[in-house]
Amino acid sequence: MDLRKIPVWAWPLAAGAATLLAALALMILLEPGRGAEPPRAGQVQVSGRADIGGPFELVRHDGVTVTEADFRGRPMLIYFGFTHCPDICPMSLVIMGDAMARLEPAARARIQPVLITLDPERDTPEQMALYVASPAFPEGLVGLTGTEEQVAAAARAWRVYFSRAGEGDDYLVDHTSIIYLMDSDGELASVFTHGTTPEALAEALQRFLEEERV
Numbered sequence: 001m002d003l004r005k006i007p008v009w010a011w012p013l014a015a016g017a018a019t020l021l022a023a024l025a026l027m028i029l030l031e032p033g034r035g036a037e038p039p040r041a042g043q044v045q046v047s048g049r050a051d052i053g054g055p056f057e058l059v060r061h062d063g064v065t066v067t068e069a070d071f072r073g074r075p076m077l078i079y080f081g082f083t084h085c086p087d088i089c090p091m092s093l094v095i096m097g098d099a100m101a102r103l104e105p106a107a108r109a110r111i112q113p114v115l116i117t118l119d120p121e122r123d124t125p126e127q128m129a130l131y132v133a134s135p136a137f138p139e140g141l142v143g144l145t146g147t148e149e150q151v152a153a154a155a156r157a158w159r160v161y162f163s164r165a166g167e168g169d170d171y172l173v174d175h176t177s178i179i180y181l182m183d184s185d186g187e188l189a190s191v192f193t194h195g196t197t198p199e200a201l202a203e204a205l206q207r208f209l210e211e212e213r214v
């Protein structure tokens with residue numbers, strides 16, 4: 001089954017119910033792995049090639065244009081959001097930071113945490129640089145922005161729903177809230193739904209790293 005056959009409007013809107021529905025959709029749509037462990041709460045395990053993620057070209061928070069090739073060889077923990085988000089994005093990034101802080105330094109250093117903005121208009125590289133430096137967020141968090149087209153293409157590749165809500169400068173961006181774990185080859189390894197605890201995320205990352213090293 002192809003996720004692309006699902007129209008954009010069918011992706012759920014509200015963050016809470018949305019992530020649950022998105023997770024259910026992913027569980028249904030992603031090929032179940034042979035002999036895979038049953039998914040734990042808040043986590044969808046993925047086996048085989050899933051049609052999520054792919055090539056991208058975006059602008060890093062230091063202003064340098066980067067592509068997926070710049071991240072090869074390191075697993076990426078990716079979150080899509082925006083720096084003006086009042087609650088959902090900071091909460092998710094704090095959970096990512098908390099989870100990564102629970103890993104041994106050597107394990108932590110292998111994972112590249114990434115925030116891809118869904119609000120390139122306000123999230124300039126300078127704004128992203130300020131935001132990702134928050135000590136509450138994962139150490140070494142890389143912020144990626146770009147043109148509207150670059151950001152929209154990345155969101156499409158990860159099947160991320162987003163939509164501007166409200167008028168003027170204070171608009172919000174409704175968006176899917178899912179943490180994606182990509183392996184060293186850039187293939188989707190796991191997705192973590194909104195509400196995944198730092199403990200569960202840390203445990204899953206640890207297990208992933210042990211398996212990937214083999």
Ligand code: NI
Nearest residue numbers: 081085088089
């Ligand atoms: Ni948000």
